[in-house]
Amino acid sequence: GQHLNLISHLRNLKEMLESSKESLKLEAMKRIVGLIAKGKNASELFPAVVKNVASKNIELKKLVYVYLVRYAEEQQDLALLSISTFQRALKDPNQFIRASALRVLSSIRVPIIVPIMMLAIKEAAADLSPYVRKTSAHAIQKLFSLDADQKEQLIEVIEKLLKDKSTLVAGSVVMAFEEVCPDRIDLIHKNYRKLCNLLVDVEEWGQVVIISMLTRYARTQFTSPWKEVRGQSGEVMKAFYESDSEEKKGHTEEKPYIMDPDHRLLLRNTKPLLQSRNTAVVMSVAQLYWHLAPKHEVSIVTKSLVRLLRSHREVQYIVLQNIATMSIQRKGMFEPFMKSFYVRSTDATHIKTLKLEILTNLANEANISTILREFQTYVKSQDKAFAAATIQAIGRCATNISEVTDTCLNGLVLLLSNRDETVVAESVVVIKKLLQTQPTQHSEIIKHMAKLFDNITVPMARASILWLIGEYCERVPKIAPDVLRKMAKSFTAEEDIVKLQTVNLAAKLYLTNSKQTKLLTQYILNLGKYDQNYDIRDRTRFIRQLIVPSEKSGALNKYARRILLAPKPAPVLESSFKDRDRFQLGTLSHSLNSKATGYQELSDWPAVAPDQSVRNVEIIEASGSDSEEESSESEKTSSDSGKSSSGSEQSSSESELEQKKKKKTKKVPQKKSKPTAADRYSEIPAVCWSLRVTTSSFGPVKTYELLHHMTGKGLAAKYHFPRQPCLYQPSMVAVQVILSNSSDHSLEEIHIGDRSPASLSIHCFNTIERLEPEASVTVSMGIDFSDSTQAANFQLCTKEDQFSVSIQPAVGELLMPSSMTEQDFCKEQGKLQGMNETSATITMETANASSQAISKQVLSVANVGVVSSSQNNFSRFAGRTVSSGALVLVSLELKESSTALLTINTEKTVMASMLLRDIKQALTQA
Amino acid sequence: MIHSLFLVNASGDIFLEKHWKSVVSRSVCDYFFEAQERATEPENVPPVIPTPHHYLISVLRHRIYFVAVIQSEVPPLFVIEFLHRVVDTFQDYFGVCTEAAIKDNVVVVYELLEEMLDNGFPLATESNILKELIKPPTILRTMVNTITGSTNVGEQLPTGQLSVVPWRRTGVKYTNNEAYFDVVEEIDAIIDKSGSTITAEIQGVIDACVKLTGMPDLTLSFMNPRLLDDVSFHPCVRFKRWEAERILSFIPPDGNFRLLSYHVSSQNLVAIPVYVKHNITFREGSSQGRFDLTLGPKQTMGKAVESVLVSSQLPRGVLNANLNPSQGTYTFDPVTKLLSWDVGKINPQKLPSLKGTMSLQAGASKPDENPTINIQFKIQQMAISGLKVNRLDMYGEKYKPFKGIKYMTKAGNLCQFRLH
Numbered sequence A: 001g002q003h004l005n006l007i008s009h010l011r012n013l014k015e016m017l018e019s020s021k022e023s024l025k026l027e028a029m030k031r032i033v034g035l036i037a038k039g040k041n042a043s044e045l046f047p048a049v050v051k052n053v054a055s056k057n058i059e060l061k062k063l064v065y066v067y068l069v070r071y072a073e074e075q076q077d078l079a080l081l082s083i084s085t086f087q088r089a090l091k092d093p094n095q096f097i098r099a100s101a102l103r104v105l106s107s108i109r110v111p112i113i114v115p116i117m118m119l120a121i122k123e124a125a126a127d128l129s130p131y132v133r134k135t136s137a138h139a140i141q142k143l144f145s146l147d148a149d150q151k152e153q154l155i156e157v158i159e160k161l162l163k164d165k166s167t168l169v170a171g172s173v174v175m176a177f178e179e180v181c182p183d184r185i186d187l188i189h190k191n192y193r194k195l196c197n198l199l200v201d202v203e204e205w206g207q208v209v210i211i212s213m214l215t216r217y218a219r220t221q222f223t224s225p226w227k228e229v230r231g232q233s234g235e236v237m238k239a240f241y242e243s244d245s246e247e248k249k250g251h252t253e254e255k256p257y258i259m260d261p262d263h264r265l266l267l268r269n270t271k272p273l274l275q276s277r278n279t280a281v282v283m284s285v286a287q288l289y290w291h292l293a294p295k296h297e298v299s300i301v302t303k304s305l306v307r308l309l310r311s312h313r314e315v316q317y318i319v320l321q322n323i324a325t326m327s328i329q330r331k332g333m334f335e336p337f338m339k340s341f342y343v344r345s346t347d348a349t350h351i352k353t354l355k356l357e358i359l360t361n362l363a364n365e366a367n368i369s370t371i372l373r374e375f376q377t378y379v380k381s382q383d384k385a386f387a388a389a390t391i392q393a394i395g396r397c398a399t400n401i402s403e404v405t406d407t408c409l410n411g412l413v414l415l416l417s418n419r420d421e422t423v424v425a426e427s428v429v430v431i432k433k434l435l436q437t438q439p440t441q442h443s444e445i446i447k448h449m450a451k452l453f454d455n456i457t458v459p460m461a462r463a464s465i466l467w468l469i470g471e472y473c474e475r476v477p478k479i480a481p482d483v484l485r486k487m488a489k490s491f492t493a494e495e496d497i498v499k500l501q502t503v504n505l506a507a508k509l510y511l512t513n514s515k516q517t518k519l520l521t522q523y524i525l526n527l528g529k530y531d532q533n534y535d536i537r538d539r540t541r542f543i544r545q546l547i548v549p550s551e552k553s554g555a556l557n558k559y560a561r562r563i564l565l566a567p568k569p570a571p572v573l574e575s576s577f578k579d580r581d582r583f584q585l586g587t588l589s590h591s592l593n594s595k596a597t598g599y600q601e602l603s604d605w606p607a608v609a610p611d612q613s614v615r616n617v618e619i620i621e622a623s624g625s626d627s628e629e630e631s632s633e634s635e636k637t638s639s640d641s642g643k644s645s646s647g648s649e650q651s652s653s654e655s656e657l658e659q660k661k662k663k664k665t666k667k668v669p670q671k672k673s674k675p676t677a678a679d680r681y682s683e684i685p686a687v688c689w690s691l692r693v694t695t696s697s698f699g700p701v702k703t704y705e706l707l708h709h710m711t712g713k714g715l716a717a718k719y720h721f722p723r724q725p726c727l728y729q730p731s732m733v734a735v736q737v738i739l740s741n742s743s744d745h746s747l748e749e750i751h752i753g754d755r756s757p758a759s760l761s762i763h764c765f766n767t768i769e770r771l772e773p774e775a776s777v778t779v780s781m782g783i784d785f786s787d788s789t790q791a792a793n794f795q796l797c798t799k800e801d802q803f804s805v806s807i808q809p810a811v812g813e814l815l816m817p818s819s820m821t822e823q824d825f826c827k828e829q830g831k832l833q834g835m836n837e838t839s840a841t842i843t844m845e846t847a848n849a850s851s852q853a854i855s856k857q858v859l860s861v862a863n864v865g866v867v868s869s870s871q872n873n874f875s876r877f878a879g880r881t882v883s884s885g886a887l888v889l890v891s892l893e894l895k896e897s898s899t900a901l902l903t904i905n906t907e908k909t910v911m912a913s914m915l916l917r918d919i920k921q922a923l924t925q926a
Numbered sequence B: 001m002i003h004s005l006f007l008v009n010a011s012g013d014i015f016l017e018k019h020w021k022s023v024v025s026r027s028v029c030d031y032f033f034e035a036q037e038r039a040t041e042p043e044n045v046p047p048v049i050p051t052p053h054h055y056l057i058s059v060l061r062h063r064i065y066f067v068a069v070i071q072s073e074v075p076p077l078f079v080i081e082f083l084h085r086v087v088d089t090f091q092d093y094f095g096v097c098t099e100a101a102i103k104d105n106v107v108v109v110y111e112l113l114e115e116m117l118d119n120g121f122p123l124a125t126e127s128n129i130l131k132e133l134i135k136p137p138t139i140l141r142t143m144v145n146t147i148t149g150s151t152n153v154g155e156q157l158p159t160g161q162l163s164v165v166p167w168r169r170t171g172v173k174y175t176n177n178e179a180y181f182d183v184v185e186e187i188d189a190i191i192d193k194s195g196s197t198i199t200a201e202i203q204g205v206i207d208a209c210v211k212l213t214g215m216p217d218l219t220l221s222f223m224n225p226r227l228l229d230d231v232s233f234h235p236c237v238r239f240k241r242w243e244a245e246r247i248l249s250f251i252p253p254d255g256n257f258r259l260l261s262y263h264v265s266s267q268n269l270v271a272i273p274v275y276v277k278h279n280i281t282f283r284e285g286s287s288q289g290r291f292d293l294t295l296g297p298k299q300t301m302g303k304a305v306e307s308v309l310v311s312s313q314l315p316r317g318v319l320n321a322n323l324n325p326s327q328g329t330y331t332f333d334p335v336t337k338l339l340s341w342d343v344g345k346i347n348p349q350k351l352p353s354l355k356g357t358m359s360l361q362a363g364a365s366k367p368d369e370n371p372t373i374n375i376q377f378k379i380q381q382m383a384i385s386g387l388k389v390n391r392l393d394m395y396g397e398k399y400k401p402f403k404g405i406k407y408m409t410k411a412g413n414l415c416q417f418r419l420h
Helices: A002-017 A022-038 A045-053 A058-069 A074-090 A095-107 A111-125 A130-145 A150-160 A169-181 A187-201 A204-221 A226-240 A246-254 A261-277 A277-292 A295-308 A313-329 A332-342 A349-362 A369-377 A384-400 A402-415 A423-437 A437-451 A459-471 A479-493 A496-512 A514-529 A534-547 A553-566 A589-593 A633-646 A651-665 A822-831 A851-861 A909-923 B026-036 B077-092 B099-104 B107-114 B125-132 B139-149 B239-245
Strands: A703-707 A715-720 A735-741 A747-758 A760-762 A768-771 A776-784 A790-797 A802-809 A815-817 A836-844 A864-865 A876-883 A889-896 A899-905 B002-009 B016-018 B047-049 B055-061 B063-072 B180-189 B197-211 B218-222 B228-233 B245-250 B256-262 B274-282 B288-297 B305-315 B319-327 B329-333 B340-345 B353-360 B374-380 B387-393 B401-416
Touching: A002 A045, A022 A045, A022 A058, A022 A589, A022 B016, A022 B107, A045 A058, A045 B026, A058 A074, A058 A095, A058 A534, A074 A095, A074 A130, A095 A111, A095 A130, A111 A130, A111 A150, A130 A150, A130 A169, A150 A169, A150 B256, A169 A187, A169 A204, A187 A204, A187 A836, A187 B063, A204 A261, A204 A277, A204 B077, A226 A815, A261 A277, A261 A295, A261 B228, A261 B239, A277 A295, A277 A313, A277 B077, A295 A313, A295 A332, A295 A776, A295 B228, A295 B256, A313 A349, A313 A589, A313 B055, A332 A349, A332 B197, A349 A369, A349 A384, A369 A384, A369 A402, A384 A402, A384 A423, A402 A437, A423 A437, A423 A459, A437 A479, A459 A479, A459 A496, A479 A496, A479 A514, A496 A514, A496 A534, A496 A553, A496 A790, A514 A534, A534 A589, A534 A703, A703 A802, A715 A802, A735 A768, A768 A776, A790 B218, A822 A876, A822 A889, A836 B329, A851 A876, A851 A889, A851 A909, A889 A909, A899 A909, B002 B026, B002 B077, B002 B099, B002 B197, B016 B026, B016 B099, B026 B047, B026 B055, B026 B063, B055 B077, B063 B077, B077 B107, B077 B125, B099 B107, B107 B125, B125 B256, B180 B387, B197 B288, B197 B401, B228 B239, B239 B245, B245 B256, B274 B374, B288 B305, B288 B319, B319 B329, B319 B340, B387 B401
Parallel strands: B180 B401
Antiparallel strands: A703 A715, A715 A735, A735 A776, A747 A768, A747 A790, A760 A776, A790 A802, A815 A876, A836 A899, A864 A876, A876 A889, A889 A899, B002 B016, B002 B063, B047 B055, B055 B063, B180 B197, B197 B256, B218 B245, B218 B387, B228 B256, B274 B288, B288 B353, B305 B340, B305 B374, B319 B353, B329 B340, B374 B401
């Protein structure tokens, strides 16, 4: 009936299409699209529909296109009728009509028109409109999938389009490159710098494709910025070129690593994209840094990745998978964000499992107690599958961190009395695994489990304990027979699974301790022989034949012991993400943990960098083939990018900024020069008047030496104050330490040892397992200086040595900026008079006399915030001490001839006088 | 890249399909249905499913699965992000993104999907450009269209796609020039049994509705930009300017858009503005449990806590709950064991409470643990992080626009109290 319905419906539609009224035709097409959307077959209307391909009504025409693209493959001959319409449209003066004609023409998958498509693509690739050129890049892929024989010709077009300077084209042509000829790396050389420089302005989807392609490119063209890997590949080199170029090899190893400026250009130009709203862009930058950046720079992506965890569930899933892989190699990257991986009861199961995985990867001696506490709440979760996964995670922590093995084991033993079968079963399984990996400590826990045995009712757990006792019966020689005795008594009342394990235990004991257990075993075997369950009868019969020698049992009997008491391999407790790093991060293959169709391997770094000059571009070429740009917008882009690609070796971030600004300025002709905020204050009323504080203490960072490499036997350490709030504890000052190894051997187990005064509270960094020669690593720590400039002394230890070091903070680093209004400032200042006020008149260096220069100097000395001031001759700064939060107010009143009155109000008078000295020094010097 | 798209509803029916390359049989979705059957909850269907010849990448929103069919290696986030963009676009066009809305507007949906991808590669995903190409349906237009046979498709050709500011259409004109900014912050927190915070995070967004003539160039500055620990921008924001001066400088899209999403560093955390006093007990051997829950506000700077909604998954053994709310209404679903209590506004003088008994399955053992409580709330006119916009300036145009800003704080999806 339904089928007939459809037929009459189609007949109706046909009539409508053949009517002369536009509105009827349009209505018919809308219904046909509805049918297509539902997956119904409307192909028989093809002749009626195709007639309308040249309709004047845009919507009708577009719907006909939709239909044509859908059914052309099935109705090839009829589809050809429409081709001439598109060929005509390709010559239309309007660029959008040309583009749309090419889009549809290239989507008609009819092999006969391949030559027509090829011609159209070639023409469109030289079109004046960048939009048409973009469409031609898309068409390349379509033609390639229709007829792969066209590859060579298509590569020529790709080569041409790669030279295009329009941001519109860049993403699409790189996509075509990836589909058609991903191995033709040589086509990229000349366009590399241009692509890097255009990247920020390319649309977001194009960014993802370009970044992923440039990641592959960089791995073939630059040498490794990771010292240790370089050594390895050096060895590979040796094997390869042993006979002919040993000299060359020695040469490369001696040379200190200098990053290719082009390598740096890529890293620098992708970094801003970490702030993209598009999660795919952020992930692609993260994977680029992971695969290309020096190890100590990778951690800049952490925050952005953690940010993505607040996006949609599916995004979380992919990002968590990637973090799981990263966190195995680099715990330190994610440890400060551990809490972001705490499981919420509303998380989907696959999200929960991934978070658990990551938390387990992040566990170390310092945080394990926090993690275990968190795990305890997960065990209680109503989602029992998740509770079971948590128990496995506890097991992994227990094997990885020897300090907590016992705690974990005890905890797991407690879980044996849990009411839930899955929890108990999982606990037993994990305990079993733990015991197998640590054969020395068996007996105590087995004894304990035997004691608990009477109270445990869950059959699965009882069975598992019986297995354990049986497996290790020789280590608990007294208890095992006793358990068997009890089981003999209760055998008939037990569950089947317990009965089976009882038989198993009996057999093992019979083989090891037949004197005590012979009668018991026979009793149990007799009970089993007449059990109601045939599995048990079957097992009993088998065991009896295996262990009790008789004339029927034959040869197998001799091997009973070897069969039943064979040493079983200990199960391995490791992350399921351990090998995932063989795939490029962020890829489908990485997500699936198996190679997806079309996956491009990331090559190893070359030992010697290929010729760098291949990327040099001559300026004349930059204004090459398509100089007669039609669109004025793209002309601007092209001239800009041409400039930057020629001078990219020294193109710094400033020049980029300029470039971008310039572009924006052109778009806004009214905007003559960049107005400073201060100029405009009076002109336009602000949205909100209540408060006026700006905090902008982004001063330069001073680095101090912590340990010289001569004293440190090769270990060198420097530190600086990043002026960020300390993550670990608010009363601590954040300190970043850069550790580097300038010795010729790798240093192991770098950590912080004793400290003095002993009460000094320091948040230590994670122990660095290994620091290779030439490598360096940045770690953060927090120190509570208790608002005093007294040095924090502690020992920096390696596996062999201990070095006493000390961090003495400048007084300005013990502060953090505080936001307040001018009125509040004056009010607070009024409260801190007399004893609490320190002041001095200073004569400033003339260069420092402007209020901007003053801010800059003061901020370089002290971590305070600028309080915006309504009086020109006043500069005010506010801060609080980190430890006790006491207010510190700095004000500077400009007098004549560059003298000024510097006043500091705070109850911390010692700090005030030191701060006064420092600020004075900064302002009086040039 | 993206080969085909199937839209699947909760009962497992494909109600829309679209192919960008040659047609993929809908039987490929069988693998998806298998996964759907295996999953205990709709959310548990894995986002990436391999099949012998294809890969299925799906997102679930508004109880509709958007299943994309992929044939070869592609970053999965690329597809996921795109699918979410499709859902956002539908929502933008039809107000809601439901099966009914999609079926009613199937032609517009098809036209949109046609413009959004070319050969499986995203082409136009900016709402501004799409709206120039395809007009969103309105009741009036639908009526006029049916009578006159005129079209949804824009008569003019889009210019935005060509410009260096692809997010803004040209020739925008308004008689009233206005720019509104909504600062919305969400708190995600886990609070333990004793009331101390295990984790708490503030996540904020600034949503803008800008209706300004011409090509305005805006700058927006904050009183306390250092609160913002991590940010992500609409592509219109000039990144370098933010890096250097912590000022948002941008040529805005026309209409509604999300200017900024940010995260407030954990250092600047304020405690979650609601507390829960609870006493939920089960006794061994008794078939009754006691339930007693009281809510109260804290640190809200005098602002009212509104639209409070408490929900909790009670243990499986609970058969029914007989409770008495001091205000609002509650429901208990005996099948899913979901208790939800629509509290409304918290009056600090008279704290809302929900008290009573729960009947337990006879003979069943006492539940292992107390449940978790999820809470939702809203506080108007307050950004809990203390973030304040300092000023908004406009360059490039001569008129004086009206500028407005609004603050709001609400509970995130993950605001929960652990009672165990």
